[in-house]
Amino acid sequence: MPPERIADGFRAVGNMLAPVYLFQGDATVLLDAGMSFTAPFIFQQLEELLGIPPALEWVYITHLHYDHCGGIPYFKRRIPSLKAGGSEYAAELIKREKVVNLLTRLNEEVALQARENYGISLPSDIQFEPFSFSRTIKEGDIIDTGRFHIRVLDVPGHTKCSVAYFVEELEALSAGEAVGVPFLTGEVQPEFLSSYDAYLHSLYRMRDLQPRFICLAHGGVISDKKAREYMNESIRATEAFREKVEKLLRRYGDEKRVVEIIAAEEYTPQKTTQPRTPYMLNLEAKVRVISRMMNETAAQDLS
Numbered sequence: 001m002p003p004e005r006i007a008d009g010f011r012a013v014g015n016m017l018a019p020v021y022l023f024q025g026d027a028t029v030l031l032d033a034g035m036s037f038t039a040p041f042i043f044q045q046l047e048e049l050l051g052i053p054p055a056l057e058w059v060y061i062t063h064l065h066y067d068h069c070g071g072i073p074y075f076k077r078r079i080p081s082l083k084a085g086g087s088e089y090a091a092e093l094i095k096r097e098k099v100v101n102l103l104t105r106l107n108e109e110v111a112l113q114a115r116e117n118y119g120i121s122l123p124s125d126i127q128f129e130p131f132s133f134s135r136t137i138k139e140g141d142i143i144d145t146g147r148f149h150i151r152v153l154d155v156p157g158h159t160k161c162s163v164a165y166f167v168e169e170l171e172a173l174s175a176g177e178a179v180g181v182p183f184l185t186g187e188v189q190p191e192f193l194s195s196y197d198a199y200l201h202s203l204y205r206m207r208d209l210q211p212r213f214i215c216l217a218h219g220g221v222i223s224d225k226k227a228r229e230y231m232n233e234s235i236r237a238t239e240a241f242r243e244k245v246e247k248l249l250r251r252y253g254d255e256k257r258v259v260e261i262i263a264a265e266e267y268t269p270q271k272t273t274q275p276r277t278p279y280m281l282n283l284e285a286k287v288r289v290i291s292r293m294m295n296e297t298a299a300q301d302l303s
């Protein structure tokens with residue numbers, strides 16, 4: 001699939017199951033970097049668009065998950081001048097050995113699965129390695145590419161390190177899973193891994209921006225009416241998922257059991273192509289978040 005031109009200077013690059021977003025101004029900026037095994041394909045498209053080596057100055061990530069930062073080491077090895085940006089907390093996290101180990105493990109596991117399931121050949125030089133951030137960004141910062149002004153919003157809730165990018169001139173929003181991920185059926189899968197309240201609050205803030213384009217973490221770009229509906233649906237789906245988890249927790253009282261029940265229903269080939277390990281890690285985190293909220297409420301009621 002060739003890189004898709006969304007608007008002048010704005011493209012979705014890579015496979016739309018895990019795309020990255022390119023904004024070409026005086027400085028050229030990539031938002032998110034995909035996984036380590038998708039990096040060669042993305043890089044090839046960048047070479048076609050931006051020359052050899054690609055004239056790419058910056059890559060900014062929405063958050064430090066394996067499928068958003070996994071490609072950075074590969075890109076950096078080929079473009080030594082490439083600079084990475086992300087939230088301050090993301091820059092802290094990448095210094096932790098445990099975090100690097102998890103990012104490495106997930107990138108490897110998913111690459112091997114892609115080879116097994118889709119026959120994708122894996123080059124030998126796609127290994128993940130820690131990288132450093134040249135710039136940390138926070139709420140209100142502007143990334144000035146000359147042509148585009150990209151405003152940063154702190155949008156915690158998916159992770160503590162999540163930020164969103166709003167390209168003012170295009171009204172384009174890139175926020176990773178902070179806006180939810182569409183299942184293959186079209187329903188939105190909420191992704192509040194670190195905090196339900198923060199996630200919902202972040203969603204309301206992003207909806208109020210009324211983005212014309214939403215650069216989805218997985219699934220490509222949606223625009224106009226679909227983008228508006230998506231933000232509302234994302235809020236509804238978040239609230240509905242919380243209610244569902246609460247009901248199941250009340251009934252079974254056991255996080256593990258609830259995770260199994262939801263996974264049996266959600267994790268089907270008709271609904272998702274997400275690899276199983278990250279899917280399960282995410283679901284466990286979401287159930288834990290709701291369980292913790294219920295325990296806190298119960299503790300308050302007793303005090």
Ligand SMILES: [Zn+2]
Pocket residue numbers: 063065158176177
């Ligand atoms: Zn994520």
